[in-house]
Amino acid sequence: MTMLTALCAIFAITILVIILAYIAVRGVSAINIEFLIDTPKPVGEGGGIGNAILGSALMTLLATAIGLPIGIGAGVYLAEFGDNWFGNTVRFLSDTLIGVPSIIVGIFVYTIVVLPMSRQSGFAGALSLAIIMIPIVARTTEEMIRLVPKSMREGALALGAPQWRVTWNIVMPAAASGIATGAMLSIARISGETAPLLFTALNSRFYNYFFDQPMASLTVQIYNYATGPFEIEHQMAWAATLILVGLILFINIVVRFLTKKKY
Amino acid sequence: MAKTGTFADSLFKGILTVFAGTIILVVIAMIVMMFWNSLPTIKEFGLGFLIGSDWQPASDVYGALPFIYGTIVSSVIALILAVPVSLGIAIFLVEQAPRSIASPIAFMVELLAAIPSVVYGLWGIFVLAPFIRNYLGPFLQDYLGWLPLFQGRLTGIGMLTGGVIMAIMVTPIITAVVRDVLEVVPTSQRDAALALGATKWETTLIVLENASSGIAGAVVLGLGRALGETMAVTMVIGNAPQISASLFEPAYTIASVLAANFAEATDRLYLSALIEMGLVLFLVTFVVNAAAKVLVMGVAKGTNAARQA
Numbered sequence: 001m002t003m004l005t006a007l008c009a010i011f012a013i014t015i016l017v018i019i020l021a022y023i024a025v026r027g028v029s030a031i032n033i034e035f036l037i038d039t040p041k042p043v044g045e046g047g048g049i050g051n052a053i054l055g056s057a058l059m060t061l062l063a064t065a066i067g068l069p070i071g072i073g074a075g076v077y078l079a080e081f082g083d084n085w086f087g088n089t090v091r092f093l094s095d096t097l098i099g100v101p102s103i104i105v106g107i108f109v110y111t112i113v114v115l116p117m118s119r120q121s122g123f124a125g126a127l128s129l130a131i132i133m134i135p136i137v138a139r140t141t142e143e144m145i146r147l148v149p150k151s152m153r154e155g156a157l158a159l160g161a162p163q164w165r166v167t168w169n170i171v172m173p174a175a176a177s178g179i180a181t182g183a184m185l186s187i188a189r190i191s192g193e194t195a196p197l198l199f200t201a202l203n204s205r206f207y208n209y210f211f212d213q214p215m216a217s218l219t220v221q222i223y224n225y226a227t228g229p230f231e232i233e234h235q236m237a238w239a240a241t242l243i244l245v246g247l248i249l250f251i252n253i254v255v256r257f258l259t260k261k262k263y
Numbered sequence: 264m265a266k267t268g269t270f271a272d273s274l275f276k277g278i279l280t281v282f283a284g285t286i287i288l289v290v291i292a293m294i295v296m297m298f299w300n301s302l303p304t305i306k307e308f309g310l311g312f313l314i315g316s317d318w319q320p321a322s323d324v325y326g327a328l329p330f331i332y333g334t335i336v337s338s339v340i341a342l343i344l345a346v347p348v349s350l351g352i353a354i355f356l357v358e359q360a361p362r363s364i365a366s367p368i369a370f371m372v373e374l375l376a377a378i379p380s381v382v383y384g385l386w387g388i389f390v391l392a393p394f395i396r397n398y399l400g401p402f403l404q405d406y407l408g409w410l411p412l413f414q415g416r417l418t419g420i421g422m423l424t425g426g427v428i429m430a431i432m433v434t435p436i437i438t439a440v441v442r443d444v445l446e447v448v449p450t451s452q453r454d455a456a457l458a459l460g461a462t463k464w465e466t467t468l469i470v471l472e473n474a475s476s477g478i479a480g481a482v483v484l485g486l487g488r489a490l491g492e493t494m495a496v497t498m499v500i501g502n503a504p505q506i507s508a509s510l511f512e513p514a515y516t517i518a519s520v521l522a523a524n525f526a527e528a529t530d531r532l533y534l535s536a537l538i539e540m541g542l543v544l545f546l547v548t549f550v551v552n553a554a555a556k557v558l559v560m561g562v563a564k565g566t567n568a569a570r571q572a
Contacts, residue, residue, distance in 0.1 A: 001464045002359050008351025009360075012438075013371050015431055019378065019386050073282030081276060082283070090283045092556070093290045099484065099552035100545060101491025103521050104293070107541040110525070111296040120526075131289055138286065164275035192379025195493040195518070199526040219381050226385040227498060234389065241382050252377050256370060 020245070027242025030235040036243075040205050040221070043230050049240050051207045052221040059122055059201060059215060060191050063129035067190075068183055071134045075141025075179075080167055082142070091142075094135035105131050106196030114200060122208065122215030125201025129190040136189065140182030144175040181255045188251040192244065194219035218244050293545065301539035303532055312539060318504040320528075325536040327543070329504040333422065333514035334544075337496065338489035340426025340510070345434045346482055350471075352434075353441035358467050369442065376435035384498030387428045392419035392499055395427070400511060415509035418501070423510040425500035429489045437485040444477030444562050445470060473562075480558030487551040491544060493518040517544045 038048030074094070078087050105128050113124040148171050156166040172179075194217075202214040203224065218240055225237035298305075304312055304325060315326020352372060356365045396419030403413045448470050456466040471478065501513020502523055517540045528534045 001467075002355070005351040005355035005359060008348045009355045009368050009372070011348060012352055012375065012434060013368065016371055016375050018390070019382075022386060022390055023382070070282045070285050073279050074286055077276075077279035077283040081279065086280075087283070090286050092553070094286050095556055096549050096552040097286065097290060099487045099491075099555075100548050101493055101518055103493045103518055104297075104491070104541055104545045104548075107521065107525070107538055108289075108293045108296055111300045111538070112292070115300075134289070135286060138283075162269075163272045165271075167275070188377065192377075192381070194379065194381040195522055198522055202526065219379060222381050222385060223494065223498070226381070226388055237385055241385055245378060245382055248377055248379065249374065252374060 020249075023238065023241050023245050026235070026238035030239035031242060035236070035239055039207060040216075043228075043232060047236070049218065049221055049236070049243070051204060052216040052218045052240070053243070054207060054209075055122065055201070055204065055216040056191060056218040058209070058211070059126040059129060059197070059217060060187060062123070062126035062211065063133055063190055064183075064187055066127065067130035067133035067186075068137060070130075071137025071186070072141050072179060072183075074134065074138035076145060076167060076172065078138065078142040079145035080171070090138075094138050097135040098139070101195070102128075102132055102193055103195035103198075106198065106200050109196070109200050117212075120200060120202035120214045121212050122201050123211040125197045125215060125217065126211065128196035128200050129193060132193060132196065133186045133190050136186045137183060140185070141175075141179050144178030144182060145171060147178065148174045177258070181258055184251050184255055188248045192219060192248055194223055198223075294542075297538055297542040297545065301535050301542050303535035304539045305535075307532065312536070313543070316506060320524075320530070320533045320536075323530075323532050325532070327517070327536075327540055329506050330515050330517045330520050330540060331543075332506050333425075333500070334490055334516040334518070336510075337422055337425045337429060337500065337514065337516055338486055340423065341429035341433055341489040341492075342482065342486060344427065344430035345437055345485060348430075349434050349437035349441060349481070349485070350478070352438045353445055354467060354471075356438075356442055357445040358463075358470065372435050372438055374435075375431065376439075380432070380492065380494035381498075383428055383432055383495035387424060387495055387499040388420075391428060392424050395419050395424050411508040412510050415507070415511045417511055418513075420499055420501040420513060421509075421511045422500060422507075422514040425496045425514065425516070426510070428495045428499055429492050432492060432495060433485040433488045436488055437481045440481035440484055440559060441474075441478055444474045444481065444559065447477075447562060448474050477559050477562030480555045480560075480562070483551055483558060484555035487548050487555060490551065491518055491548045492516075493522050497522045517541075 034046065035048040036053065037050040038046065039051045041047030074090065078091055081087065082091065109124050109128040109131070113127060114120055152170055152174060153166050156170045197217050197220050201217055201220070203220050204214045204216040208215050222237050222240045222244065225233040225240065308315065308325060312325060313327050313331065316328040317324045317326045318329060356369050360368065396417050400417040400419070407413050452473060453466050453470060456469045461469070496516055497519035500516060500519055502515050502519060503513035504515045505512065507514070521537055521541055525537055528537050
């Protein structure tokens with residue numbers, strides 16, 4: 001039976017290796033500097049993903065600026081004050097929200113931002129990503145803060161520090177590295193999201209720095225290139241995927257080494 | 264000092280409470296806004312929306328049944344394939360492999376979950392679909408071709424490909440939860456079984472039995488993910504609103520019809536129909552996830568496994 005279960009594990013790893021190998025081989029052959037800074041052009045004239053990289057970076061940045069403080073705040077609440085019905089409700093809803101398909105978040109943001117503004121925008125995309133990020137950050141933050149020993153809190157309280165100072169100056173710094181790795185993983189997660197951007201941020205063929213306009217993103221660009229009819233588009237999809245997956249794997253592996261001592 | 268301390272304390276706690284409350288607010292707002300925006304089709308079609316099998320946006324006829332069918336069938340395919348493999352991996356990692364091997368393998372399986380959905384879609388179109396068209400499909404038709412499931416034209420794009428790609432994507436999630444659930448089964452149970460003369464495999468069976476509700480939770484969680492899987496499925500399932508017995512035929516899921524059509528839906532009723540399907544998907548995944556959480560909590564109260572759910 002050990003043979004059989006080991007085969008299952010080997011099978012999963014083989015699939016991972018096959019996927020990564022395809023991305024590496026097909027991606028590398030299509031990548032060059034021009035591709036990284038150009039904007040999309042009509043088929044046959046080259047073109048690139050510069051504006052998509054910028055759009056993804058801007059939206060991820062804004063999403064992090066909105067989602068991270070709220071997520072961390074909610075997580076601190078859950079760990080420090082959350083053992084009541086309110087905390088349990090928040091915890092339960094966070095967990096279920098994490099499992100809700102991200103495209104649903106896109107629809108929600110469409111109804112509250114895109115419909116009233118009557119156009120798609122980078123802000124709507126970033127807000128979708130922020131909503132996806134908040135429950136993930138909240139739960140990892142809570143978990144990290146709960147790992148801080150009670151004795152540290154008691155020590156600070158015994159020295160006369162008020163509760164908020166204990167949390168802000170003692171507990172949160174102690175949990176900071178854990179919170180940071182959780183935040184990094186959630187950024188990796190949202191930078192790979194496509195579905196919630198399809199009809200909130202839409203797409204753009206140009207460099208766009210303004211959040212009230214439709215914005216291109218790496219993931220939506222991959223989707224468009226992959227489903228396009230031309231071989232040259234497919235090559236560009238693989239090249240863009242190499243950039244995206246490279247970034248996401250890099251974050252995951254860094255986090256893995258930073259948290260190694262826990263395993 | 265004490266007074267300012269109390270004021271600052273309540274201010275601090277107040278701010279944190281607002282942040283935490285945001286999550287409740289978002290969930291309520293999601294339900295309200297999606298319900299509100301799907302009122303036109305709810306009024307127009309009522310429950311008939313869910314059982315109607317005609318989908319013709321051009322003539323304002325909306326029935327969601329083909330999408331509900333596609334969502335359920337593709338998810339079932341995914342679970343049939345993913346559950347045994349996930350169980351195998353988890354058992355290997357927790358019960359059999361030495362820690363030095365288990366840890367890197369576990370990490371690699373987790374990496375499968377870190378790859379974005381759109382990347383699976385890309386890989387599905389150019390690697391998995393041709394594989395199914397040229398190898399797996401003919402193989403199934405040769406041996407099981409008498410089943411209506413495996414009849415029809417092989418294009419590589421269809422229900423089966425959607426289910427297979429979903430299976431790959433939910434495997435790391437089911438594995439992670441089963442692994443955590445197995446890890447909280449007390450070592451003393453294993454020792455007791457071994458002491459009574461059980462073989463290593465019999466001991467594992469006892470452990471599995473004791474963790475059964477948690478394992479069920481992991482499967483239900485996987486179901487939740489499969490039901491909502493969007494990009495990869497949209498790219499390989501063929502996107503045709505039809506109900507066909509053959510797994511090789513193109514199909515459509517709720518999530519993929521949203522991904523493929525939402526941006527172009529400008530007509531009021533069309534938009535409402537799509538949002539209503541989104542609402543249905545939201546409520547279903549919400550209930551499924553809640554059920555998974557309850558099941559896992561039963562085995563692993565307050566542990567890592569409970570958090571995953």
